[in-house]
Amino acid sequence: MRDAFHEDLDTITDQLVEMTRLAGSAMARATTALIDADVHLAESVIAADDELDAIREKLDALSIDLLARQQPVATDLRIVVTSMRMSSDLERMGDLARHVAKVARLRYPEKAIPAALVGQVVEMGQVAERIVAKAGSVIASKDTEAALQLEREDDDMDELHRRLFAALLAERGVYEPETIVDLTLLGRYYERFADHAVSVARRVVFLVTGEFQREELDHESVEDDREARLLG
Amino acid sequence: MRDAFHEDLDTITDQLVEMTRLAGSAMARATTALIDADVHLAESVIAADDELDAIREKLDALSIDLLARQQPVATDLRIVVTSMRMSSDLERMGDLARHVAKVARLRYPEKAIPAALVGQVVEMGQVAERIVAKAGSVIASKDTEAALQLEREDDDMDELHRRLFAALLAERGVYEPETIVDLTLLGRYYERFADHAVSVARRVVFLVTGEFQREELDHESVEDDREARLLG
Numbered sequence: 001m002r003d004a005f006h007e008d009l010d011t012i013t014d015q016l017v018e019m020t021r022l023a024g025s026a027m028a029r030a031t032t033a034l035i036d037a038d039v040h041l042a043e044s045v046i047a048a049d050d051e052l053d054a055i056r057e058k059l060d061a062l063s064i065d066l067l068a069r070q071q072p073v074a075t076d077l078r079i080v081v082t083s084m085r086m087s088s089d090l091e092r093m094g095d096l097a098r099h100v101a102k103v104a105r106l107r108y109p110e111k112a113i114p115a116a117l118v119g120q121v122v123e124m125g126q127v128a129e130r131i132v133a134k135a136g137s138v139i140a141s142k143d144t145e146a147a148l149q150l151e152r153e154d155d156d157m158d159e160l161h162r163r164l165f166a167a168l169l170a171e172r173g174v175y176e177p178e179t180i181v182d183l184t185l186l187g188r189y190y191e192r193f194a195d196h197a198v199s200v201a202r203r204v205v206f207l208v209t210g211e212f213q214r215e216e217l218d219h220e221s222v223e224d225d226r227e228a229r230l231l232g
Numbered sequence: 233m234r235d236a237f238h239e240d241l242d243t244i245t246d247q248l249v250e251m252t253r254l255a256g257s258a259m260a261r262a263t264t265a266l267i268d269a270d271v272h273l274a275e276s277v278i279a280a281d282d283e284l285d286a287i288r289e290k291l292d293a294l295s296i297d298l299l300a301r302q303q304p305v306a307t308d309l310r311i312v313v314t315s316m317r318m319s320s321d322l323e324r325m326g327d328l329a330r331h332v333a334k335v336a337r338l339r340y341p342e343k344a345i346p347a348a349l350v351g352q353v354v355e356m357g358q359v360a361e362r363i364v365a366k367a368g369s370v371i372a373s374k375d376t377e378a379a380l381q382l383e384r385e386d387d388d389m390d391e392l393h394r395r396l397f398a399a400l401l402a403e404r405g406v407y408e409p410e411t412i413v414d415l416t417l418l419g420r421y422y423e424r425f426a427d428h429a430v431s432v433a434r435r436v437v438f439l440v441t442g443e444f445q446r447e448e449l450d451h452e453s454v455e456d457d458r459e460a461r462l463l464g
Binding site: 064067068071073074077078081084088165168169172173175176177178180181184185188 | 300306309313320405408
């Protein structure tokens with residue numbers, strides 16, 4: 001039998017996994033809305049973000065309540081605090097999916113993505129889906145080996161992002177300024193989505209291995225690593 | 233006499249104010265580095281971000297320690313948890329200043345900003361400085377009236393951001409794709425910097441007025457409000 005405290009922790013874990021599912025679904029549908037210029041799908045992604053926000057609010061309320069009632073220390077305290085940070089990452093991932101959907105809505109009935117760049121955006125969407133699904137598995141399994149796989153997905157996102165910029169800059173005079181603006185922002189949304197997924201996985205690793213403070217440094221370093229490779 | 237717990241809370245408040253000072257200084261210097269194509273200044277901004285990260289780490293360690301040792305409930309618990317969120321906002325603001333500095337470094341010895349757009353970027357830098365200074369005052373004073381003033385600064389940032397996009401898009405064929413990419417990212421860095429400052433101020437307001445959960449929704453709404461106005 002689990003005690004009430006650990007049952008609450010299980011609930012938190014389940015809800016975090018559910019948040020990864022919702023964020024992944026949102027990003028997948030946002031990408032489709034973008035490619036197909038499907039404004040109804042875009043609207044549904046934008047509206048559905050409320051659900052993710054609501055789960056995050058409930059999770060945070062539960063965590064605060066746990067802190068007040070159970071006054072956990074040591075590992076249990078770290079789990080609760082880290083869970084609040086994971087829910088923050090996941091809520092932000094939902095925001096980023098919504099941003100992608102808003103670009104689709106803004107340009108409707110036009111397509112925001114020129115035909116020559118559709119393949120790259122589709123691939124970024126696929127990597128985003130994979131990385132958040134893996135983040136969900138890591139939260140559920142606490143498997144630190146699986147957590148490392150997210151770094152590879154993140155490398156793939158880097159590579160796609162670099163190729164997208166290269167394509168935008170290589171074709172001088174081909175793309176309208178609006179297209180360059182849209183693709184620059186979209187590239188950043190997909191990149192940050194992957195960053196937050198890696199951050200979630202690293203938080204799990206550091207919970208398991210007990211190195212608490214490192215997670216923040218490493219969240220930072222996700223972006224630093226990428227910048228170094230992208231901007232050289 | 234303050235007890236040990238409240239002395240620790242005072243320390244946290246002081247350090248949060250110090251973080252606003254460092255973030256403001258970083259953004260001011262990053263803007264100068266960008267306008268002047270001053271690579272040494274840009275490097276110093278990039279290096280100085282470690283200091284902000286270190287304060288955030290120490291603050292979080294102190295907060296966790298407070299939770300474990302003092303096991304605060306009710307208002308005291310909310311203050312500690314909210315402080316952790318404010319330090320996260322402020323650390324992120326430092327990251328955004330560093331991003332601005334990195335654009336300056338990337339384009340050196342060229343200037344990233346065309347002469348026609350310098351005035352607008354300078355103004356965004358000035359608003360960023362003002363808004364973070366006001367966030368510092370609000371943290372120190374807990375003055376909810378002063379907190380509302382940040383919303384007006386944020387409106388000014390919106391307006392500047394909208395004008396920057398309009399200028400970029402109006403001048404077809406004038407700006408190189410690199411310039412459009414840089415300005416799109418820079419616009420987003422300044423905008424997010426202001427968002428996080430507003431978020432800090434709103435967290436103080438909700439601590440004072442006791443509406444705890446609203447802060448998250450409202451952090452979200454900073455970006456939503458802006459998007460609605462920018463993108464229509």
